[in-house]
Amino acid sequence: MPFQCPTCANPTLEITESVELGPGDDDDERSLQLITCPCGLTGAAFYRESRRGSGESWHHEGFLLEAATIAQIREHMARRELPADLLPRPSFAMTLAD
Numbered sequence: 703m704p705f706q707c708p709t710c711a712n713p714t715l716e717i718t719e720s721v722e723l724g725p726g727d728d729d730d731e732r733s734l735q736l737i738t739c740p741c742g743l744t745g746a747a748f749y750r751e752s753r754r755g756s757g758e759s760w761h762h763e764g765f766l767l768e769a770a771t772i773a774q775i776r777e778h779m780a781r782r783e784l785p786a787d788l789l790p791r792p793s794f795a796m797t798l799a800d
């Protein structure tokens with residue numbers, strides 16, 4: 703399912719890899735993903751979903767990353783860990799293309 707690319711504005715942003723990290727402190731489901739677009743965008747995305755409290759909530763954030771950082775993200779995906787330095791980075795909302 704393609705997403706809207708924040709760089710070229712086309713509906714061509716794709717998730718190429720996705721690994722479930724399992725539940726976190728505040729979330730029931732967490733997934734760490736790699737994203738790419740034909741325009742040259744590379745990065746990662748983090749999906750989290752909570753079914754606690756009143757109703758469901760979910761967040762899906764994308765991060766623009768250099769190739770060297772993506773190599774580190776791949777290592778974290780292999781260990782099913784969230785990179786501690788990922789979330790403080792500037793992010794954009796992952797938006798499904800129509």
Ligand SMILES: [Zn+2]
Nearest residue numbers: 707710739741
């Ligand atoms: Zn693009």
